[in-house]
Amino acid sequence: MAGGGRPAGPAPGVRRPGRAVRRPGGHAVIRFEQVSVTYDGAARPALHGVELTVPEGELALLVGPSGVGKSTLLGAVSGLVPHFSGGTLRGRVTVAGRDTRTHKPRELADVVGTVGQDPLAHFVTDTVEDELAYGMESLGLPPDTMRRRVEETLDLLGLAELRDRPIATLSGGQRQRVAIGSVLTTHPRVLVLDEPTSALDPAAAEEVLAVLQRLVHDLGTTVLMAEHRLERVVQYADQVILLPAPGAPPVVGEPAEIMPVSPVQPPVVALGGLAGWTAPVPLSVRDARRKAGALRERLAPLTPPAPRTPHEDGAPAGQVERLSVRHGRVEALRGVSLSVRPGETVALMGRNGAGKSTLLTALVGMHEPAAGTIGIGPDNSAPHRTRPAELLRHVGLVPQDPRDLLYADTVAAECAAADEDAGAAPGTCRALVTDLLPEVADDTHPRDLSEGQRLALTLSVILTARPPLLLLDEPTRGLDYAAKARLTGVLRELAADGHAIVLATHDVELAAELAHRVVILADGEVVADGPTAEVVMSSPAFAPQVAKILAPLPWLTVPQVREALEGAR
């Protein structure tokens, strides 16, 4: 299929230059020749028999289930694997002609810019502005060039207001933007990005992707990017590299060829499968809308299956009233009132820095209110004045950085401790992990887990205690669609059992699947609070793909459509 048929991404003002025919594979900048990577002590290789090239000036998207080896493949390009990760690399990886096994990451820094999954691990300076300049300083660029590029990047990524901020005080999404900015300033020929939008709000994700697309088109930069949220990125890709299963060789091709056969698919492709849309498979909302006429007609007389409504009675599991919280000079929450009832699932959404994590951490007693009140459990006790052991019986938080919760040396030990702390039957936590991601091995050190595996472990540790109020901060980072569906199942059961759940998330698909109610925070204030369908359909930024494709019909998710079509047969 010709590459020119794909539409421009949704970012306003950025047009994809028309390409009548796909360029016959430009000069390869990244080349893998029979590459295998085996980590020390692992039973089988994390990557096996990888043979691929990425041509100059293309955006290649690396996809596949959690734990399949995506980060390992990216690490082999930037040289972090095996230089820092340990393990053995067989075969040959070259970037711009340099062998990454014989060149240390430092010796590749002038051609490759890398953003890892965990920005905090890579920051070397203390403030935003210093971090943006650091890479250029190491390359010895002239001061006026550095100055100009820092200013450009601050503007490009919406960081100008934060320029003097200590990095330690930034929100998760703000940190991710700084991490991306810090590699853009060096103008590398190759950009390697591991889930670059995982902590970004939907609008910020579009902005960052538009910036990357501009680099690819205007400067001929080559981008290799791993991402789980395909609904955000697939339409920008020239090439998809699919790792279908651990140890299986990659399948490489155009997005429209690979997506229909991929085990991970964005909702638009899954919907196309249900509706029987013929090739070329639509990958964007816009193309899908053009094909959706017949599906819309079939669905028009049907009503979407309604989510089970929570118990209306009973005391709230948690509530805040006119709550204000300050971090130094920053007023992170301003007069927020919110209450969550047993059986209710609330999605907390809003732009990076809006105050979502602050609200969750306030509910577990990590901040004292500057004004207003916080109450938890049947006695409405103030969490910052409650003993931790007592608080644990009422509320549990899965933090944004799962590492904050893990301290044992193996998955098995972590799970045994969780069972004991919660007074649960031995094996409870481990069964939950297996439920979410079957491949996680007992004897692995939590540090060596993939991002998705680590999150599955953290979720399980907290879920073992079955707290009446369950708080989750961005619970789908690094999770593939299948793991997300299993997590949705686990959380639905908990809600049906009367647990109250609040999830802070940028994942509009997750919110649409799971939440009874959506609360939107903006700049520390609640700006919307209502039933999920109402709130997300009235805001393009928070609408899931299915809603955009089928609007004005009130359908939000692929499972909803599937259920209705099956019922109508």
Ligand SMILES: Nc1ncnc2c1ncn2[C@@H]1O[C@H](COP(=O)(O)OP(=O)(O)OP(=O)(O)O)[C@@H](O)[C@H]1O
């Ligand atoms: N340093 C390490 N030592 C030992 N095993 C590791 C190490 N890093 C990763 N692994 C293992 O290698 C496999 C592949 O991990 P990798 O992080 O590459 O997966 P991934 O596809 O990026 O996953 P995710 O989508 O969850 O980020 C996993 O089973 C993981 O546990």
Ligand SMILES: Nc1ncnc2c1ncn2[C@@H]1O[C@H](COP(=O)(O)OP(=O)(O)OP(=O)(O)O)[C@@H](O)[C@H]1O
């Ligand atoms: N220790 C701190 N000192 C100063 N400001 C802080 C501190 N911690 C957080 N902030 C600021 O408070 C605001 C709210 O941060 P919070 O982490 O609650 O946002 P968020 O909505 O969870 O963002 P994200 O979606 O990026 O995770 C942000 O502007 C952040 O920079």
